[in-house]
Amino acid sequence: MSNLIKIHLRLLHDDDIALGPGKADLLEAIAREGSLSAAAKALNISYRRVWSMVESMNNGFRTPLVSTAHGGTKGGGATVTELGQTVLAQYRSLQSDVQALALSHFTRLEPLMKPPEDTPET
Amino acid sequence: MSNLIKIHLRLLHDDDIALGPGKADLLEAIAREGSLSAAAKALNISYRRVWSMVESMNNGFRTPLVSTAHGGTKGGGATVTELGQTVLAQYRSLQSDVQALALSHFTRLEPLMKPPEDTPET
Numbered sequence: 001m002s003n004l005i006k007i008h009l010r011l012l013h014d015d016d017i018a019l020g021p022g023k024a025d026l027l028e029a030i031a032r033e034g035s036l037s038a039a040a041k042a043l044n045i046s047y048r049r050v051w052s053m054v055e056s057m058n059n060g061f062r063t064p065l066v067s068t069a070h071g072g073t074k075g076g077g078a079t080v081t082e083l084g085q086t087v088l089a090q091y092r093s094l095q096s097d098v099q100a101l102a103l104s105h106f107t108r109l110e111p112l113m114k115p116p117e118d119t120p121e122t
Numbered sequence: 123m124s125n126l127i128k129i130h131l132r133l134l135h136d137d138d139i140a141l142g143p144g145k146a147d148l149l150e151a152i153a154r155e156g157s158l159s160a161a162a163k164a165l166n167i168s169y170r171r172v173w174s175m176v177e178s179m180n181n182g183f184r185t186p187l188v189s190t191a192h193g194g195t196k197g198g199g200a201t202v203t204e205l206g207q208t209v210l211a212q213y214r215s216l217q218s219d220v221q222a223l224a225l226s227h228f229t230r231l232e233p234l235m236k237p238p239e240d241t242p243e244t
Contacts, residue, residue: 004133004134004135005131005132005133005134006132006133006134007129007131007132007220008129008130008132009127009128009129009224010127010128010129010130011126011127011128011228011231012126012127012128013126013235013236013238014238018235059236060235061234061235061236062234062235062236083234086234087231087234090227090230090231090234091231093227094224094227094228094231097223097227098220098223098224098227101219101220101223102131102216102220105212105215105216105219105220106133106216108212109133109209109212109213109216112183112184112205112208112209112212113133113135113182113183114135114181114182114184116135116136
């Protein structure tokens with residue numbers, strides 16, 4: 001039943017989203033792929049969007065979450081900094097605790113909902 | 123600091139959103155305004171969109187959350203059913219419990235974030 005409840009957690013900084021579900025996924029993709037362009041490809045979003053998401057994240061925290069190396073034909077690689085890894089881990093732990101709490105409350109709501117994929121009674 | 127964290131809780135039914143922040147606000151507006159058109163006006167959204175949101179909500183639960191009275195020149199009024207009131211109250215309570223938990227965890231993340239409205243050091 002866990003697919004019946006969906007929670008989006010966002011950390012705001014001056015009305016900008018410093019971290020949310022998409023940016024957390026992006027941090028993971030950058031750590032895995034090693035560059036912004038490869039992360040963009042893996043997530044099927046534009047390089048321009050990745051760049052803007054990285055800028056928001058880096059701007060929301062005391063020091064950057066993503067470090068980019070300029071130069072080279074393809075613009076160099078990118079890594080998730082130590083702060084980036086810490087923030088990501090804390091965001092994921094917050095997410096899973098909130099999800100667990102929500103699911104425990106959901107037991108009151110679920111019986112009121114229509115069962116999924118109702119088929120017409122025959 | 124509570125404006126630094128934003129949480130969206132959604133209840134899904136067959137990939138449709140049966141209840142989320144916008145629909146909860148709509149239930150409140152319908153209860154307050156007494157008709158779909160007045161609720162649409164109060165929330166500054168189209169009547170068409172209100173109608174589609176009401177359909178999703180009514181379709182996600184065992185019995186409708188909103189009851190509409192047809193007829194009359196303006197299409198009649200709308201009320202939030204007893205189930206609608208129960209579901210709304212439980213959603214709000216879930217929201218506030220989740221918010222409280224998230225805030226208690228946020229104390230670990232907040233020191234890592236840049237203070238809001240950073241002004242350049244002079």
